[in-house]
Amino acid sequence: MLEIKNLHKQFGRKKVLDGVSFNLNRDEITCITGINGTGKTTLMNSIMGLLPVKKGSVHLDQEPISGTNYDKIAYIADTITVPRTMTIEEAMTFMHTFYEKWNQEKADELLSFFKLQASDKIKDLSKGNQAKVSILLGIAQDADFYLMDEPLSGIDMFAREQILEVFTSQFVSGKGVLLATHNMEEIETLVDRVIMLNQGIITHDFYAEELRETEGKSIIDMMREVYQG
Numbered sequence: 001m002l003e004i005k006n007l008h009k010q011f012g013r014k015k016v017l018d019g020v021s022f023n024l025n026r027d028e029i030t031c032i033t034g035i036n037g038t039g040k041t042t043l044m045n046s047i048m049g050l051l052p053v054k055k056g057s058v059h060l061d062q063e064p065i066s067g068t069n070y071d072k073i074a075y076i077a078d079t080i081t082v083p084r085t086m087t088i089e090e091a092m093t094f095m096h097t098f099y100e101k102w103n104q105e106k107a108d109e110l111l112s113f114f115k116l117q118a119s120d121k122i123k124d125l126s127k128g129n130q131a132k133v134s135i136l137l138g139i140a141q142d143a144d145f146y147l148m149d150e151p152l153s154g155i156d157m158f159a160r161e162q163i164l165e166v167f168t169s170q171f172v173s174g175k176g177v178l179l180a181t182h183n184m185e186e187i188e189t190l191v192d193r194v195i196m197l198n199q200g201i202i203t204h205d206f207y208a209e210e211l212r213e214t215e216g217k218s219i220i221d222m223m224r225e226v227y228q229g
């Protein structure tokens with residue numbers, strides 16, 4: 001389990017995270033959502049230790065995040081994080097040297113699933129194919145938890161369908177997934193659990209199926225209630 005406890009983050013006087021706590025389970029897709037500027041990227045970066053926080057902690061299976069367990073969490077940011085001048089092949093080799101658990105078999109399977117050519121330079125790829133490369137490079141790290149920031153932003157419906165298929169396939173089976181998005185329509189059918197962030201705090205944390213069964217509402221209905229009032 002990934003335990004996020006009491007995270008506080010501010011930029012200058014602006015409080016962005018004001019005591020955010022939740023646990024993430026393996027074998028579950030959780031979505032953190034909220035309107036633009038609500039702090040989703042800040043939360044992802046804080047969990048990954050890429051931003052210093054004022055207060056709070058992150059533990060994985062009761063152990064604080066450190067050099068020994070950091071490779072159990074993979075972060076797929078909203079922009080590609082390897083130099084774009086690399087070919088996909090070079091990017092995979094580069095990742096292989098950094099990640100002990102790098103799974104080349106998974107990378108090759110994803111390459112063919114996405115119909116990408118390893119010899120292509122990343123900078124020459126469409127936005128949708130660059131997003132696929134990002135996902136490939138993240139998933140082949142064979143982590144226990146994947147954190148993804150806006151994985152579908154600005155890409156066409158065909159690329160989106162392929163990427164969504166990855167999230168319901170054996171590629172992430174048994175893994176914990178945290179997706180951050182303000183665009184719930186794109187992923188509503190995929191998500192097990194939803195965490196809503198508003199003005200620095202978690203206002204709602206629920207399972208989509210329970211919401212449908214007990215209140216007859218969709219995630220989008222709930223978002224309208226919370227964010228539009």
Ligand SMILES: Nc1ncnc2c1ncn2[C@@H]1O[C@H](COP(=O)(O)OP(=O)(O)OP(=O)(O)O)[C@@H](O)[C@H]1O
Nearest residue numbers: 011016034035036037038039040041042043181182
């Ligand atoms: N480095 C920074 N310095 C100052 N303010 C920042 C910085 N990074 C983010 N912020 C502010 O923190 C708030 C939260 O930003 P963040 O990018 O985390 O929101 P978000 O929910 O991911 O937004 P979006 O849905 O638009 O991607 C915003 O008001 C933003 O302007």
